[in-house]
Structure formats: structure tokens, C-alpha cells
Amino acid sequence: MDERIREHARVLVEWSARIEAGDDVVVVVGMDAHDLAVAVAEQLGERGANPTFTYQSGELTRAYLTNHDGEFEESGHERALYENADAVLSLRGGRNTSATADVPSETRQRAARADQAVRDARLATDWVATIHPNRSLAQQAGMSLEEYQEFAYDAILRDWEDLAGRMAKVKEVLDEGSEVRLVTRDTDLTMSIEGRTAVNSAASVAYDSHNLPSGEVFTAPEATEGEVLFDVPMTLQGKPVRDVRLTFEDGEVVDYSAAQNESVLTEILETDDGARRLGELGIGMNRGIDRFTDNILFDEKMGDTVHLALGRSYDSNFPEGREDEANESAVHVDMLTDVSEDSRIEVDGEVVQRDGAFWFEE
Amino acid sequence: MDERIREHARVLVEWSARIEAGDDVVVVVGMDAHDLAVAVAEQLGERGANPTFTYQSGELTRAYLTNHDGEFEESGHERALYENADAVLSLRGGRNTSATADVPSETRQRAARADQAVRDARLATDWVATIHPNRSLAQQAGMSLEEYQEFAYDAILRDWEDLAGRMAKVKEVLDEGSEVRLVTRDTDLTMSIEGRTAVNSAASVAYDSHNLPSGEVFTAPEATEGEVLFDVPMTLQGKPVRDVRLTFEDGEVVDYSAAQNESVLTEILETDDGARRLGELGIGMNRGIDRFTDNILFDEKMGDTVHLALGRSYDSNFPEGREDEANESAVHVDMLTDVSEDSRIEVDGEVVQRDGAFWFEE
Known part of the structure; x- marks a missing residue:
């Protein structure tokens, strides 16, 4: 063997x-x-x-x-x-x-x-x-x-203990922060994360993480404002979908487009009310993943990527007793943006990642 | 497919x-x-x-x-x-x-x-x-x-309904009979089946039968007397065993031999007291099986064969409330005799099968 x-x-x-x-x-x-x-x-x-x-x-x-x-x-x-x-x-x-x-x-x-x-x-x-x-x-x-x-x-086959330690720093910043801003060439989005609990998804049930591989820190955003382009190719409902653009006002998608199979996006957005809101903001931190394979188990964990999901959020992002604040929807659709170049993530105005590198990696 | x-x-x-x-x-x-x-x-x-x-x-x-x-x-x-x-x-x-x-x-x-x-x-x-x-x-x-x-x-893929009907005739004779005698060139054995219930094993839970294929009628004999030769080759405990001969007195094996790997037979007989008594007499009636394949699921169901098992008997061969009469043992080892030639099975002195053919087939 x-x-x-x-x-x-x-x-x-x-x-x-x-x-x-x-x-x-x-x-x-x-x-x-x-x-x-x-x-x-x-x-x-x-x-x-x-x-x-x-x-x-x-x-x-x-x-x-x-x-x-x-x-x-x-x-x-x-x-x-x-x-x-x-x-x-x-x-x-x-x-x-x-x-x-x-x-x-x-x-x-x-x-x-x-x-x-x-x-x-x-x-x-x-x-x-x-x-x-x-x-x-x-x-x-x-x-x-x-x-x-x-x-x-x-x-x-990562050093998960080490990665968990690095992800803990990002979780801490998100737990203490109130607002996240994501900026790339085609994206400028702000989201509230006030009162949310980020998950240090270190591929272990001890971290409330259930995928192997994992390697992402994710939370549940709300009150999203601005525009975002998802430039990583993906397959949704068996069909290739490219270059999805979403415009948010007051937490909801008010305008959208896609360069290929836009009708799939329409169908997703029309599922229910929750499908027009974000359920997840995830930051990929697994640098063992070096390319996209159109398999979300790997893609969303990749270092130098950020993903947002339309639809339901995870209970684990809410303090105990406040799970009813979670976004409800029959769908949870992850979409990815490459943040390796010309990008930054700010938390309460502080840059925590620039061009894929975290503040503690600089 | x-x-x-x-x-x-x-x-x-x-x-x-x-x-x-x-x-x-x-x-x-x-x-x-x-x-x-x-x-x-x-x-x-x-x-x-x-x-x-x-x-x-x-x-x-x-x-x-x-x-x-x-x-x-x-x-x-x-x-x-x-x-x-x-x-x-x-x-x-x-x-x-x-x-x-x-x-x-x-x-x-x-x-x-x-x-x-x-x-x-x-x-x-x-x-x-x-x-x-x-x-x-x-x-x-x-x-x-x-x-x-x-x-x-x-x-x-048999006509199981038809086979169940033919097996029912044999079950009826065994249910009503008191003594079975099996005679071949090298076998002359008598067994009591008084008060036992034969199972019409027609490959269906409706007949208390749990193998597919099946196609045998079996009961639980006791008070066995005489000699038997098992001339069908078999693998027991991973080893080939040939030409087992057993001599019974008062229901127990008192003498035995085998032409190959006799020590396997010794080990089986020494397992416990019940291993020296018979737990099953089975008559194969599936004529879709035309040769031995050293797989007991098929071999013991083959037409023109009779098998006897050393060791534990099945509760289904005893009237309700009388299951405690069943032979107890940690083993149940089936051994086969070819009855296609020079053989007969008698029930209370009446020949019910000769050279493999039942009375209703003659």
C-alpha cells in the first residue's frame, strides 16, 4: 500500500x-x-x-x-x-x-x-x-x-497544528472586528461581522471543522454593501459559470450578471429570500493547494483566495443562543475570488491581508 | 446490464x-x-x-x-x-x-x-x-x-414454486416418519426422526429458508447407528479432506477415518460432545446444480446428494417449545454423499428414493 x-x-x-x-x-x-x-x-x-x-x-x-x-x-x-x-x-x-x-x-x-x-x-x-x-x-x-x-x-498531509496556530490569529482579528472590507481590481465590498464568531477550520472536530483537507477561516457576514467579481471558474448545478458579478445594497443582491450560464445564477437567487444574502465569508489559508480543480472541498481552502456563499450560514458562526440570527436558505453556493494580486482585506480599516499575504507573513 | x-x-x-x-x-x-x-x-x-x-x-x-x-x-x-x-x-x-x-x-x-x-x-x-x-x-x-x-x-433462477411443491412431498414423508435408513455401496445408516419437523428449504423466508439458491429438505436426526462414507471432496478449515468414514453407535461417532487430512476431522470431533452427534440430515433437490464447486451454499443443495452435518442442529426442525432437544455444539460441519447410483433412502422401511430418483419421479 x-x-x-x-x-x-x-x-x-x-x-x-x-x-x-x-x-x-x-x-x-x-x-x-x-x-x-x-x-x-x-x-x-x-x-x-x-x-x-x-x-x-x-x-x-x-x-x-x-x-x-x-x-x-x-x-x-x-x-x-x-x-x-x-x-x-x-x-x-x-x-x-x-x-x-x-x-x-x-x-x-x-x-x-x-x-x-x-x-x-x-x-x-x-x-x-x-x-x-x-x-x-x-x-x-x-x-x-x-x-x-x-x-x-x-x-x-499538512502540519495541521501549525496551520491551526496561524489561522487562530486571523480568527482573533475577525472575532474582535466589526466590519470587513474586501478590495480587488473589480471588487469593493463591505460587510458587518459584529458579534459573529469566526471558525478556525483546521480539519478537526476539535475546531468545529469537518472537512479533510480544510484550512480556512470563515464567518457569517451581513449588511453587505458594494460590488464583487468572482473570477475563479466554477461548475454550478452541473454547468460552467464564469465571472459572476453581484451588487449588494443593504445586505441584498440588487443587480447581477455572469459571463456564462447566467440563468443558473438567476435560479439560485430566486430560490428564496435568504439566497439573495450572504451566508459565509471564508478566507482560504491552505497553501498545500496550488491550483483550482473545480472541487469546492479543495478550491475554497486554497491560499490566496476568498470565497463568499449566497444562502444559509452555519450555526457555528453565532454565539450560543443566537443561532436564530443565522441566514436561512435552502441553498449555500460558494463562489471564489483570487486575491493573490492587487487586493486587500481590511478589518475596521486595518489592512490584514495584502495581495494574499497576511500582516504576520509580511 | x-x-x-x-x-x-x-x-x-x-x-x-x-x-x-x-x-x-x-x-x-x-x-x-x-x-x-x-x-x-x-x-x-x-x-x-x-x-x-x-x-x-x-x-x-x-x-x-x-x-x-x-x-x-x-x-x-x-x-x-x-x-x-x-x-x-x-x-x-x-x-x-x-x-x-x-x-x-x-x-x-x-x-x-x-x-x-x-x-x-x-x-x-x-x-x-x-x-x-x-x-x-x-x-x-x-x-x-x-x-x-x-x-x-x-x-x-429456478421455478421455485414448482420445486417447493415437489419438496413438500418429501417434507410430508419425513414429518410423518420415525426412522430413516440411508444405504449406498459403503453406507448403511439408520437415524430416528420421530417428532422432528422437516424444513422445505425453498429459498424463501416464507419457508423458513434463508439461502438463494436453496433446494433441499432437511431435518434433525438422532440415535444414529451404522456406517457412512462421504465420497464428495470438500475443504474443511482451509484444507482438502477426502473420503471421511464415520461409525455411529447410540447416536455418537465411535470410530472414524479420512483418506486425507484426518487431523482436521479429529479436531472437529473433539470440539465438544455435540460435535460427535449429527445435527442435520439434508436431501439435495436442486437439479439446476450439476456439479460440485466446493462451495457449501451450492454443493449441499445439489440433486442426487445427501448431506449429514456433525454438530448443532437448527431450531426450525423442532416443534415449538421443544427446541431444547436440539443438538448443541460450537460446530456445524456438512459432509456429502453422492446418491446417484447404487443407493436408496428408506423411511420406516418404504423406499422413498432410489439412485437419486424419488418415488414420485419414477
């Missing part, structure tokens, strides 16, 4: 999920994530945890959904599985990222609604999602398998 | 497991049983059942067990999954039937003991085990993949 797979499993079990002896762990194994599952099984055996392996494949999902009449029910046994689990490790990696492309979106939505209690039970555990770098994901990223493995392990 | 896979899934879901709308179903997917899992997902969608897919791989089992210190615990979440399930469909089929060959037997036994409650919960559901005919199983059977697929589907 490639030693990087073992190292990945060790980081996932030890740093990310903090698995201890006796923990009941669900390991969700993607159809083409078998090798990582073997390495995770080794780690769980060594630690004396109790694993149950479930199987995830878009092909099974599609076969089930497209043959169902649409009157979906809650799955009692799956809910019981998660309600009795301490942690859930999702090892993503199928053989075709388009395996469910022909499932009607209404069918998906109906199934997702019936699945709400199962999802809530899963999210109540110490869950962590990661990917096994395989051929299908390499293809999505436009890379050879070897190249993609190097890319992915560079992002995953 | 090969239409035989779809047909296999239909027989499994409809005839064998009797799945209905709203049933919570666990589908255990072997590492190389994906295609059958897709077909089963279609069937479950069509019927409005709620599936959860778990992943079974000897490689994961080995990785976990060999890295564990041996102090295994019960898996609370897995138990909850099965306790809340109506049915369990096991789709067996890995990539290497020897994947756990180097796991020490003591480790397996310790893990199995910790797993008792999970196993009990699973067996309390409407469970059915089947195999997906893949390359690894073809190799075990010494066949090409295409040849093995034909072999397996011939055994699985």
Missing part, C-alpha cells in the same frame, strides 16, 4: 475525528475508496474503536431513486445507526462524478426531505468528510492519477 | 425476502457484488422499501482484526441498525476468497463472541444470503467466469 494512504488514514482518525477506544464509528466507503477504507480499518483496529462500514455509490442512489414512485419515507434503521454512532468518517470517491446526472432534481429534493432526520442524526456526530484521490476525481480535475494524488496529499 | 442480474435481484427481493413497501432493508454489498447491488436497488426502489447499504470486504475485516489488541467490544450502532431492520440481504462476492487467511483463529473467535448480539439481531430479521457470480468465486470453483455465471444462474 502507498504509505501516503496510511498517513491519510492516520490524520483522519487521529487529528480530524479524534477517535478513541470504544467509539462506535460509521465509515462510509465510496465505491472507489476501498484502499483508504482498508487503511482506516487498520487505524480503527489499532485504537480499539468499533467500525461499521456502509457503502456509497451514485449508481445505487440513481438505481433506487429513478425506480421509486417518489413517496419517500424515513429510513428508521439508518437513523438508528447514526443516532448510536459517535463518529462518521465519509471516504468519498466513486468511479463517475456524473453517476446521478439523470436523476430529476424534484426526485432528489423529495428524497432529501424524507432523509432529514437521518441527516440530522449524522451531523450530530463527530463527522468528517474526506476524499480518496482516485481516477474519477483526477479526471474531474483534468489531471493524471499520479499528478492528482500528489495534489491531494499535498493538501491533506 | 446482464438481464440475469436483474432477474436474480427480482427473485431475491420478491420470492426470497418478500420485501414490501415501507420495509427497512439492510443490503450487505460484497466488495465485488456491485452490479447485483445496483439491480437490488432498482427492485427496492420499485417496491418502495428503504435500503441502507453496508460494505463487506475480507480485506477490511483482516485490516481491523489484525491491528486490534483482541479485547473486542459490542458494536452498539451496528446492533441498532439490525434491530431496526425488517430484512437483511447479503450479496456475497469479494475479490479473494482467502482474504482473511492469515487472521489467527483465536482473534476470529474473540471477535465473533463480541459480535453475538449483532448476529442475533441480524438473524431475527427476514435475512437472505446469496452470491454474485464473480471472478473470485469462478476461480474457487475452477471455472471461467462465463461458465460459472451459467452454473450459478442455473441454480438461482
Whole structure:
């Protein structure tokens, strides 16, 4: 076995999920994530945890959904599985990222609604999602398998303790700050972050962070004013969308455009009221990620990028008891801006990042 | 998709497991049983059942067990999954039937003991085990993949209703009979079956039958007297064992021999007191199985064969409230005799089968 797979499993079990002896762990194994599952099984055996392996494949999902009449029910046994689990490790990696492309979106939505209690039970555990770098994901990223493995392990096998320390400085500034201003050649946006709690997303449940890789600091902005250009290419609802421009007044999008597939943007903005407000401001700090791969798990963590999400915000950005201030929406759509050149981020008028470099890196 | 896979899934879901709308179903997917899992997902969608897919791989089992210190615990979440399930469909089929060959037997036994409650919960559901005919199983059977697929589907895609009707006649004779005599060139054995209930194993939970394929009628004999030769080659505990001869007096083995690996037989007989008594007399009636493949799921169902098992008997062979008469043992080892020539089975002195042909087939 490639030693990087073992190292990945060790980081996932030890740093990310903090698995201890006796923990009941669900390991969700993607159809083409078998090798990582073997390495995770080794780690769980060594630690004396109790694993149950479930199987995830878009092909099974599609076969089930497209043959169902649409009157979906809650799955009692799956809910019981998660309600009795301490942690859930999702090892993503199928053989075709388009395996469910022909499932009607209404069918998906109906199934997702019936699945709400199962999802809530899963999210109540110490869950962590990661990917096994395989051929299908390499293809999505436009890379050879070897190249993609190097890319992915560079992002995953970091010195997380060190990165957590650097991100803590940014979190501190955001926690204490009231207003953020983001300026690039085509962007000048101000947002209030008064009373919000930034998350130091250090790829560990101990930091309220559930992705491996991670490496971003994010908070929940409001009262957004100004203009922003998202210049990083992305795929939304299966379609390429380029150069989205948004104009905000009093926290809401009042004007927008896109250079490609603008109708997708229209559809997102018209989902509900919350879809026209921002749910997240995230600052990428993982310098192991050196290029865009059209996979949000990696793209939004990349150093020298800032992302904003239209739609719902995370409860973790609100002090306890104030989660009802969170922006509500059925969508959460991340969009990225490159801040490596001609850019700055100010907090209460102080420049905290210029051209991608933080004040403590200068 | 090969239409035989779809047909296999239909027989499994409809005839064998009797799945209905709203049933919570666990589908255990072997590492190389994906295609059958897709077909089963279609069937479950069509019927409005709620599936959860778990992943079974000897490689994961080995990785976990060999890295564990041996102090295994019960898996609370897995138990909850099965306790809340109506049915369990096991789709067996890995990539290497020897994947756990180097796991020490003591480790397996310790893990199995910790797993008792999970196993009990699973067996309390409407469970059915089947195999997906893949390359690894073809190799075990010494066949090409295409040849093995034909072999397996011939055994699985039967007219089960018709076979159940023919087996019912044999069950009736055994239920009413008191003594069975089995005679071949090298065998002359008498057994009491007084007060026992034969099972018409028609590959359906509706018949208390949990294997697909099935096709045997079995009961629990006692007070065995005489001699028997098992002339069908078999693998026991990973070793080839040939021509086992047993001599019974008053229900117990008093003398034995084997032409190859006799020590394996010794080890089995010395397990406990129950291991020296018979737990099962089974008559194979699936004429879709035309050769031995050293896979007991198929071999013991083959027409023109009789099998006897040393060790524990099944509760289903005893009238309700009399399950305590069942033979108790940690082992249940099936051994086969070819009855296609020079043989007869008598029930209370009446010949019910001669040279493999039942009285109603003559």
C-alpha cells in the first residue's frame, strides 16, 4: 500500500475525528475508496474503536431513486445507526462524478426531505468528510492519477497544528472586528461581522471543522454593501459559470450578471429570500493547494483566495443562543475570488491581508 | 446490464425476502457484488422499501482484526441498525476468497463472541444470503467466469414454486416418519426422526429458508447407528479432506477415518460432545446444480446428494417449545454423499428414493 494512504488514514482518525477506544464509528466507503477504507480499518483496529462500514455509490442512489414512485419515507434503521454512532468518517470517491446526472432534481429534493432526520442524526456526530484521490476525481480535475494524488496529499498531509496556530490569529482579528472590507481590481465590498464568531477550520472536530483537507477561516457576514467579481471558474448545478458579478445594497443582491450560464445564477437567487444574502465569508489559508480543480472541498481552502456563499450560514458562526440570527436558505453556493494580486482585506480599516499575504507573513 | 442480474435481484427481493413497501432493508454489498447491488436497488426502489447499504470486504475485516489488541467490544450502532431492520440481504462476492487467511483463529473467535448480539439481531430479521457470480468465486470453483455465471444462474433462477411443491412431498414423508435408513455401496445408516419437523428449504423466508439458491429438505436426526462414507471432496478449515468414514453407535461417532487430512476431522470431533452427534440430515433437490464447486451454499443443495452435518442442529426442525432437544455444539460441519447410483433412502422401511430418483419421479 502507498504509505501516503496510511498517513491519510492516520490524520483522519487521529487529528480530524479524534477517535478513541470504544467509539462506535460509521465509515462510509465510496465505491472507489476501498484502499483508504482498508487503511482506516487498520487505524480503527489499532485504537480499539468499533467500525461499521456502509457503502456509497451514485449508481445505487440513481438505481433506487429513478425506480421509486417518489413517496419517500424515513429510513428508521439508518437513523438508528447514526443516532448510536459517535463518529462518521465519509471516504468519498466513486468511479463517475456524473453517476446521478439523470436523476430529476424534484426526485432528489423529495428524497432529501424524507432523509432529514437521518441527516440530522449524522451531523450530530463527530463527522468528517474526506476524499480518496482516485481516477474519477483526477479526471474531474483534468489531471493524471499520479499528478492528482500528489495534489491531494499535498493538501491533506499538512502540519495541521501549525496551520491551526496561524489561522487562530486571523480568527482573533475577525472575532474582535466589526466590519470587513474586501478590495480587488473589480471588487469593493463591505460587510458587518459584529458579534459573529469566526471558525478556525483546521480539519478537526476539535475546531468545529469537518472537512479533510480544510484550512480556512470563515464567518457569517451581513449588511453587505458594494460590488464583487468572482473570477475563479466554477461548475454550478452541473454547468460552467464564469465571472459572476453581484451588487449588494443593504445586505441584498440588487443587480447581477455572469459571463456564462447566467440563468443558473438567476435560479439560485430566486430560490428564496435568504439566497439573495450572504451566508459565509471564508478566507482560504491552505497553501498545500496550488491550483483550482473545480472541487469546492479543495478550491475554497486554497491560499490566496476568498470565497463568499449566497444562502444559509452555519450555526457555528453565532454565539450560543443566537443561532436564530443565522441566514436561512435552502441553498449555500460558494463562489471564489483570487486575491493573490492587487487586493486587500481590511478589518475596521486595518489592512490584514495584502495581495494574499497576511500582516504576520509580511 | 446482464438481464440475469436483474432477474436474480427480482427473485431475491420478491420470492426470497418478500420485501414490501415501507420495509427497512439492510443490503450487505460484497466488495465485488456491485452490479447485483445496483439491480437490488432498482427492485427496492420499485417496491418502495428503504435500503441502507453496508460494505463487506475480507480485506477490511483482516485490516481491523489484525491491528486490534483482541479485547473486542459490542458494536452498539451496528446492533441498532439490525434491530431496526425488517430484512437483511447479503450479496456475497469479494475479490479473494482467502482474504482473511492469515487472521489467527483465536482473534476470529474473540471477535465473533463480541459480535453475538449483532448476529442475533441480524438473524431475527427476514435475512437472505446469496452470491454474485464473480471472478473470485469462478476461480474457487475452477471455472471461467462465463461458465460459472451459467452454473450459478442455473441454480438461482429456478421455478421455485414448482420445486417447493415437489419438496413438500418429501417434507410430508419425513414429518410423518420415525426412522430413516440411508444405504449406498459403503453406507448403511439408520437415524430416528420421530417428532422432528422437516424444513422445505425453498429459498424463501416464507419457508423458513434463508439461502438463494436453496433446494433441499432437511431435518434433525438422532440415535444414529451404522456406517457412512462421504465420497464428495470438500475443504474443511482451509484444507482438502477426502473420503471421511464415520461409525455411529447410540447416536455418537465411535470410530472414524479420512483418506486425507484426518487431523482436521479429529479436531472437529473433539470440539465438544455435540460435535460427535449429527445435527442435520439434508436431501439435495436442486437439479439446476450439476456439479460440485466446493462451495457449501451450492454443493449441499445439489440433486442426487445427501448431506449429514456433525454438530448443532437448527431450531426450525423442532416443534415449538421443544427446541431444547436440539443438538448443541460450537460446530456445524456438512459432509456429502453422492446418491446417484447404487443407493436408496428408506423411511420406516418404504423406499422413498432410489439412485437419486424419488418415488414420485419414477
